[in-house]
Amino acid sequence: MKQTLAFTKMQGLGNDFVMLDAVRQPVDLSPERVRALADRHFGIGCDQLLVVEPSDTPGVDFRYRIFNADGGEVEQCGNGARCFARFVFEQGLTDKREIRVETAKGLITPRLEDDGTVTVDMGVPVLTPAEVPFVSDSDAYVQPLDVAGRTVAITAVSMGNPHAVQVVADVDTAPVAETGPLIEHHPRFPARVNAGFLQVVDAHRVRLRVFERGAGETLACGTGACAAVVAGILRELVVSPVTVETRGGELTIAWDGVGTPVMMTGPAVTVFSGEIALP
Known part of the structure; x- marks a missing residue:
């Protein structure tokens, strides 16, 4: 039996993403399935696959998961964060222009600007x-x-x-x-x-x-x-x-x-x- 997934293709400066809404549809991913979606010949094609999930943390709007084209899950993606903010707004998942998003490495705060660009507070860089x-x-x-x-x-x-x-x-x-x-x-x-x-x-x-x-x-x-x-x-x-x-x-x-x-x-x-x- 095949699962049908609704998706949106997005890009930030040519860094391209497959966006999956796991708030309103079930999303069952494995490394093999991620690689199939990311394949530019047999799938949709992307650098990374981004998943929007609800957050259980009070005061946080969404959870953000990132998978590279090789199927591995990673902690953060800056261009993806901007696409994430536009995606949840355009899809009606939120009416906020500034959201709090939970990632594997902490919170980020993307803001959709009036000119269509997105500003993201990417947090304090770690230098240790x-x-x-x-x-x-x-x-x-x-x-x-x-x-x-x-x-x-x-x-x-x-x-x-x-x-x-x-x-x-x-x-x-x-x-x-x-x-x-x-x-x-x-x-x-x-x-x-x-x-x-x-x-x-x-x-x-x-x-x-x-x-x-x-x-x-x-x-x-x-x-x-x-x-x-x-x-x-x-x-x-x-x-x-x-x-x-x-x-x-x-x-x-x-x-x-x-x-x-x-x-x-x-x-x-x-x-x-x-x-x-x-x-």
């Missing part, structure tokens, strides 16, 4: 290596990482999910496809990691490519943009607010420094809706 998690004897913000016989300088940041940000001269020629998988699976990142490649244009503008854990390189990564700006500010290379140029478009990231939350503003677009039958 053991909490990223990143294996290190030092708390320094810039640390060496041996990758393919050479040493790169990275900043380890968690935005609810782990990131390793390195500064490069030119993102167009950066070895993202070659070293991205090596960094993702590096033994010093026990939960794997998103590998960010950051080019500083000026004090308020950067360019970014991200090789995402479980998804490969995507056109944009919201948490990656947040982590990159945090790394750039800690290294005194940029000053808030910062425009982050990705291959899918631009995000605005603001951060006032250690101990304060990161604010992310950018687009969220509905592409199409439909139904799909799965075994």
Whole structure:
């Protein structure tokens, strides 16, 4: 017997998602089913699959679950958070323009702006290596990482999910496809990691490519943009607010420094809706 799922395809700067409403329909997922939905030839196709669930926590509107295209569940997704906020509003699941959403790593607060963009309070970045998690004897913000016989300088940041940000001269020629998988699976990142490649244009503008854990390189990564700006500010290379140029478009990231939350503003677009039958 086949289950029919109603879904909505959305994208934030080309980072694309399959949205599933688990408030008004039963959603039974397995890693195999996630991979089938995410498959770009035989399924709907997406970088991540996002599930909206009711929250049992007082004062919290929804629970937000995120699955990568490889079927693994992860903690956070910034571009997905913006799409999440637009989705629940457009679907009539809430009439609030600002909501409180429970994720695997804590609460986020997306707000639908009048111009159609979405601003998300992404929380306070985690910089303590053991909490990223990143294996290190030092708390320094810039640390060496041996990758393919050479040493790169990275900043380890968690935005609810782990990131390793390195500064490069030119993102167009950066070895993202070659070293991205090596960094993702590096033994010093026990939960794997998103590998960010950051080019500083000026004090308020950067360019970014991200090789995402479980998804490969995507056109944009919201948490990656947040982590990159945090790394750039800690290294005194940029000053808030910062425009982050990705291959899918631009995000605005603001951060006032250690101990304060990161604010992310950018687009969220509905592409199409439909139904799909799965075994």
